[in-house]
Amino acid sequence: MNKIDNPKPDTWSEILKRPTKTIDDIEVTVKEIFKEVQKKGDEAVAKYTSIFDGITLENYEVTPAEIEEAINSISDELKSSIQLAKANILKFHTAQKTDRISVETIEGVNCWQEKRPIQKIGLYIPGGTAPLFSTVLMLAVPAEIAGCKEIVLCSPPDKTGKINPAILYTAHLCGVTKILKVGGIQAIAGMTFGTQSIPKVYKIFGPGNQFVTVAKQLATQFGVAIDMPAGPSELLIVADDTAVPAFVASDLLSQAEHGTDSQVILVSTSIRLIEAVEAEIQSQIEELPRKEIAKKAIENSKLIYIENDQIALDLINEYGPEHFIICSEFDDFYCNGIVNAGSVFIGNYTPESAGDYASGTNHTLPTNGYAKNYSGVNLDSFMKSMTFQKISKTGIQNIGRAIEVMAEAEGLQAHKNAVTLRLKSIE
Amino acid sequence: MNKIDNPKPDTWSEILKRPTKTIDDIEVTVKEIFKEVQKKGDEAVAKYTSIFDGITLENYEVTPAEIEEAINSISDELKSSIQLAKANILKFHTAQKTDRISVETIEGVNCWQEKRPIQKIGLYIPGGTAPLFSTVLMLAVPAEIAGCKEIVLCSPPDKTGKINPAILYTAHLCGVTKILKVGGIQAIAGMTFGTQSIPKVYKIFGPGNQFVTVAKQLATQFGVAIDMPAGPSELLIVADDTAVPAFVASDLLSQAEHGTDSQVILVSTSIRLIEAVEAEIQSQIEELPRKEIAKKAIENSKLIYIENDQIALDLINEYGPEHFIICSEFDDFYCNGIVNAGSVFIGNYTPESAGDYASGTNHTLPTNGYAKNYSGVNLDSFMKSMTFQKISKTGIQNIGRAIEVMAEAEGLQAHKNAVTLRLKSIE
Structure with a gap:
């Protein structure tokens, strides 16, 4: 585990760097x-x-x-x-x-x-x-x-x-x-x-x-x-002293067992919490059947101490985690402020596993920072949005002149003509 | 213009083929x-x-x-x-x-x-x-x-x-x-x-x-x-004897002036309408400043006679046009039945130009058959959908066992453990 103490914003992108692969x-x-x-x-x-x-x-x-x-x-x-x-x-x-x-x-x-x-x-x-x-x-x-x-x-x-x-x-x-x-x-x-x-x-x-x-x-x-471009699975947890260290550790480990390249990050304003989670990870990891995988992922994991919640939120938005667990006194602050995340889990009784399996949300989510520009899979992923329009004689009279002027300014005379013909027919 | 008479469905994909480019x-x-x-x-x-x-x-x-x-x-x-x-x-x-x-x-x-x-x-x-x-x-x-x-x-x-x-x-x-x-x-x-x-x-x-x-x-x-993959712009019009041939021709030409590779298709159950539109195109095209471009696109255009509206609809859905104009007695039939189109324009006073400029709909639309799997640009194109969840003690008790069973069946013990720890803490 890599413990990082209050990193300066200009080092964030290096700290939060995901592994890149040559394909x-x-x-x-x-x-x-x-x-x-x-x-x-x-x-x-x-x-x-x-x-x-x-x-x-x-x-x-x-x-x-x-x-x-x-x-x-x-x-x-x-x-x-x-x-x-x-x-x-x-x-x-x-x-x-x-x-x-x-x-x-x-x-x-x-x-x-x-x-x-x-x-x-x-x-x-x-x-x-x-x-x-x-x-x-x-x-x-x-x-x-x-x-x-x-x-x-x-x-x-x-x-x-x-x-x-x-x-x-x-x-x-x-x-x-x-x-x-x-x-x-x-x-x-x-x-x-x-x-x-x-x-x-x-x-x-x-x-x-x-x-x-x-x-x-x-x-x-x-x-x-x-659906979306893919990358290794990720979990970022923000937790303070209201969090239960054993729960936090179990969530980090459930991410770590996915693969050796899993991204596991804890952000906290509490050094005490970071240390307690670290100890819990060490004891829980030994019991896991996939502990060899989990250990490698945990080796690369990051425990980041940040001095206040606003800076923590900024860092999290810069990372854009696939899964984001909030166990904080200020959960509303994080919920309202998070703009880049795939799925958000709030409180001590909301493990990532819930969303992975049975709560009702979708588990096909953007990894690799794609939470900045892609939605997770949802109903709309299976549909296309189409537009329709129906214009009456009055309607074309209301917008016809504007279309003519704009089409002419764009140098598209036939576009203009399609309107002119109709306007003339109504006169 | 290529006039095609009642093509058999097994020839549609050949007829409706878009030009491919080597990139x-x-x-x-x-x-x-x-x-x-x-x-x-x-x-x-x-x-x-x-x-x-x-x-x-x-x-x-x-x-x-x-x-x-x-x-x-x-x-x-x-x-x-x-x-x-x-x-x-x-x-x-x-x-x-x-x-x-x-x-x-x-x-x-x-x-x-x-x-x-x-x-x-x-x-x-x-x-x-x-x-x-x-x-x-x-x-x-x-x-x-x-x-x-x-x-x-x-x-x-x-x-x-x-x-x-x-x-x-x-x-x-x-x-x-x-x-x-x-x-x-x-x-x-x-x-x-x-x-x-x-x-x-x-x-x-x-x-x-x-x-x-x-x-x-x-x-x-x-x-x-x-936003979406791009291709040459396209217009398909379905029209019958309720359509005004001069309007139909002007719409086809407004598509044709975009570029020599523009796709321009008329589908009709009326031979009379097809002939009238053809004559209108010949006379209108001469007046266009971009007539050289339009002529080339019109050369490759297709006027397809189809014996009935159901077959016409099937053909149109197979093509998946970017712009789809309906000037037909049976406009409701087409509106309800169209599943693959970018934007749909209904009636004699609804030229494509309206949607291109000023009616309010978006003109950034899927071409090249992408209407089968992509939405046109809309408000959601600028947003990401995120999910959130908050589970209470009662909640995790309601779904916890199911998560444990599923995680175990998928061989993911740490996923199970994240729930087990929480369930035990509540007991």
């Missing part, structure tokens, strides 16, 4: 696989599934029988936990629905804005040791509320050709329309171009390793939208 | 300039301003005296036209403000969503023959409503080192905080990295030539967000 090597591989999938479709998907997942599959689509088997194989307790989480996520995201916004901007000129669902979306769910069925909830639930017609899910098969049953159960529960046993770059390429087995989609959501991250970036060059 | 050559140039601006700042900006704009400037920032001069140099009629447009844009975008959305998802678990402004944004306004002061309105007005703190505008200087006075007047009217005489790749690179003269921003908006387009794409690799 040039990966990019070449990703581009090659994209080219091959674009050209050869399923044949290329089969080739890379064999190379990366070590298996040859007859069919990529998960069958109803496999889903049935998955449903039967997981415990009732896990099922009811997933259902409770789903209910909360459904409630919070349903509340995000917006009505048509309609304005008569000037007499006879009616403008309105409406949201329409993105028709075809793709969800990518990584395989491996941690089966992220919680991410299925976070993506499929709002997609269904939005009214997306096709919800395709791709996840890599294990060595026996299966997808984790909790992922299948959750996907089935949340209205995913097609589940495919395809992972990695070939899955993203497949959803970008479409193959015999994989439908082409308009927007791709979901986490993944650096290959998947680069593949999603590349997909945007072929007209596919993505 | 590989441009990419190398853009990357080089980015590297140089990142390394050398203003020195590199000066170099490329000299090369591309043919001028050496002492200072890039527009001075209050220059703004004063611009205000005095433009006509009162243009000023009042811009003010009328501004008022309508202000009204429509202010109506898009959203309140905090707050939900108690389960007893003791309070979740809410709020939007906060992106703090620093950059607007790019091209120079050249058509001074797009209307785009300044479309970007600066919602940015100011959103509450963006820094609104930087970059536009290339002309050979005398000036920016068009209408652009300066509009920028000043709409609360732009800094106006810089920098254009092209060096402007986008400058706003991406920051230089001595150009502030670094979090999101870049605005149109531009293919160099600017590629530069904006590259900016996203350095953590900067952009």
Whole structure:
């Protein structure tokens, strides 16, 4: 742990620097696989599934029988936990629905804005040791509320050709329309171009390793939208003497276990609290199954003492954390003042885990400082905002002259003419 | 003009194909300039301003005296036209403000969503023959409503080192905080990295030539967000015998004058209407100052006869036009059924020009089929959606067990532990 005492603002950017990765090597591989999938479709998907997942599959689509088997194989307790989480996520995201916004901007000129669902979306769910069925909830639930017609899910098969049953159960529960046993770059390429087995989609959501991250970036060059650029997960906690050190330590550790590159930061106006948290981390970390990962992340973590809350807030806004926990006497001050954060957790009984799983908020959030310019995933991520307008004769008379003058000043005579013709017809 | 009679759905994608461009050559140039601006700042900006704009400037920032001069140099009629447009844009975008959305998802678990402004944004306004002061309105007005703190505008200087006075007047009217005489790749690179003269921003908006387009794409690799990927402007009109052929022709031509690569499409269930529009285009086009450009675009335009409105709607949704004009007896049918379009114009007195300038809707819209997955620019484009949660002891007792079970199933013990510690403390 790196303890930093009252750093001067001109050192903040250095202290808060995130690790950067070179992706040039990966990019070449990703581009090659994209080219091959674009050209050869399923044949290329089969080739890379064999190379990366070590298996040859007859069919990529998960069958109803496999889903049935998955449903039967997981415990009732896990099922009811997933259902409770789903209910909360459904409630919070349903509340995000917006009505048509309609304005008569000037007499006879009616403008309105409406949201329409993105028709075809793709969800990518990584395989491996941690089966992220919680991410299925976070993506499929709002997609269904939005009214997306096709919800395709791709996840890599294990060595026996299966997808984790909790992922299948959750996907089935949340209205995913097609589940495919395809992972990695070939899955993203497949959803970008479409193959015999994989439908082409308009927007791709979901986490993944650096290959998947680069593949999603590349997909945007072929007209596919993505949820947001990705980076290692982050947590920043601001805490004072009203915080419970054991709780703070447990939250920092839950971030640290994600990966060795996880960003873990504590900001405090209390040296006593910093020291108590440090001691708690040392004792709690030994009990963790993923302690090797957590230890590496904690080594790079930062415990920053700051002399007052205003300076602390400025520093936090400069960082723009993905997750931001506030355990402070002045929680309102931080809540009102925070402008750059993905999701904010307030008080001693609000661990990040709550938002990761079951409180109802979304856990797909901007990392890497992207909280400065990107929203976390929310209902609108699955919709597009469209505008409409209907102008009456009176309306065009009210704004026609202004349009003519402006179009002429921009040198666009045909734009002007479209109005002039109409105005003349009314005279 | 290409007349197409009742095309079979399996030919649609070929018929509706947009021209694709290779950007590989441009990419190398853009990357080089980015590297140089990142390394050398203003020195590199000066170099490329000299090369591309043919001028050496002492200072890039527009001075209050220059703004004063611009205000005095433009006509009162243009000023009042811009003010009328501004008022309508202000009204429509202010109506898009959203309140905090707050939900108690389960007893003791309070979740809410709020939007906060992106703090620093950059607007790019091209120079050249058509001074797009209307785009300044479309970007600066919602940015100011959103509450963006820094609104930087970059536009290339002309050979005398000036920016068009209408652009300066509009920028000043709409609360732009800094106006810089920098254009092209060096402007986008400058706003991406920051230089001595150009502030670094979090999101870049605005149109531009293919160099600017590629530069904006590259900016996203350095953590900067952009409004949307760009392509040539497009208009699709669906019209039947209730349409006025002269109006339809004038709208198609106003699209055609934008550039030789403009996409101009008419879809109709009436052969008579198609023929009448064709004749109107031939006669109107001769009067246009930009007729050489318009003629080339019209050469590539498509007049498509479709036997009924349902098939027409399907085809239009497959295309996903940036601008979509409906002059049809069945306008409600099209309004309700359209899912992929940037902005929709309804009826004989609603030319695209209205939305381009003064009705109140935004004219920065998704082209190139991006209407399938991107919103046009709107108030939310200048904000980020953040979530907040506050959980009470009762709340964590209500969802704690579900979190423990899910975290365990995902193999994330520290996530579970953060909840277990809290639950135990309450017992």
